[in-house]
Amino acid sequence: MAMKIIASQCTACGACEFECPNAAISVKRGVFTIDPKLCTECNGQFDSPQCATVCPVDNTCVPA
């Protein structure tokens, strides 16, 4: 159970990185990725996955 980022649609704004409560999102050479081992889809933490909730491009942070 984890989220992933569709890199081709990502604007690399980085909002998801600092909203993630699990520090599961990192950036390497401008490409943001979610570590599935750390991602909880915000279950028990928030009403909805924070990355998808803040992301400015629809359907870019999606369940893996």
Place this chain on the structure above:
Amino acid sequence: MAFFVSLDTLDQPTTAKEIRHALKSPRTRKSPAAPPSDIPPALWERIKDHPCYSEEAHHYFARMHVAVAPACNIQCNYCNRKYDCSNESRPGVVSEKLTPEEAYRKIIAVANEVPQLSVLGIAGPGDACYDWRKTKETFARIAKAVPDLKLCLSTNGLALPDHVDEIADMNIDHVTITINMVDPEIGAKIYPWIFYNHKRYTGVEASTILHERQMLGLEMLTARNILVKVNSVLIPGINDAHLSTVNAEVKKRGAFLHNIMPLISDPAHGTHFGLTGQRGPTPAELQAVQDACEGGANLMRHCRQCRADAVGLLCQDRGQDFPISSIPEDITYDPTKREAYRAVIARERDDHRQAKHAAAVALRDAESSARILVAVATQGGGRVNQHFGHAKEFQVYEASAAGVRFIGHRKVDAGYCGGGGDTALDGIIKALAGVEVVLCAKIGECPQEKLVAAGIATSDAYAYDYIESAIGDYYADRYGLKQLALRA
């Protein structure tokens, strides 16, 4: 220089009797107020070098934006955050996003090369208050290296109240809040959603929260004596009739300046408004809304809606001249050029102010009821100093017996000599609608003839004069009592 006769002359006294009567009527002479007369000295000290906050300063001083804070907490229907193009000039558009460390190097490189630089702004894409850590780190680093650079930021206001104390602590003296509405029902047509307290809100609920946070942030800033400019995007059919209410509300809460900007909308931009065919306002519609706000919060009329990575005087953008790849890793600040420039400008501004006063006197003494629009080609310094064919924008002033008043600028897609030629000229003529005369440093015969045929006079007789002097002299030559006496 032969001028065509405009209908304006029909309002003028044309008989010798009328002119003699005009000469006898007492003149109301006001003592010359120390310009700028409408701004208290303490406030003037804070804004005099800020090209966005002071119309006078924008002739002399340059700003620089760095795109370090790309994350945003709201979605606006006029914004598409995927967009990135070096040919586009509008807010929210950049070619490179920078880390705070890269931004530091770029700012130093620009400060070394652009002596007019006086202001550093963080203005998107994204929100400087929401992406606060990067904003703060950038400002902290540069404040140490170049302490006299003024810091300012732009925000949608949603996260603003959380950072007002830090903004005050960091001496960020100028904050711009984009406020497009004070009525959430209208807001719902502009903002599809906001991200607040870990939730996404939509519709009227979203705009209600945004509105409350904007007003709270504005009040908190003005309570701390921080200068606040409010930007509003004029969206015809949505908030055009509402912006005078916005003006009154933000004035009540202490906003210093209100900048009403036309919506930029094009399907190619991929914004919601672009794709749904929402149009932007015409220059006349923009001026009508601005005029409806006269008497409220002061209006900014010289905004160029610059890119979020713009560098230079407002009339030019050198943002592409300083790609981060061209800047060395270890760069140190050299204040020589900026200091030399400031010394020259201090003298020049005094001189310019006297010239402005003289122009106001010349206009008043012309005793004419003509009210005309004059377009000027300038490349800074407050002078008529640009070749017509090189101008990519014209600054438009209104001249009347009341004085010279800056109205705004008219952008043209391509200059006449910039490869645009006759096609460009058609666009220029369209952009100059309502203008009586174009003053420039030089103009070729061919474009001059075509402009005259379109009812727009041109003159390079005032080349290199201060703009106000040139307009004052033109007006006196054209409409002054001596001229009228000759015609009678």
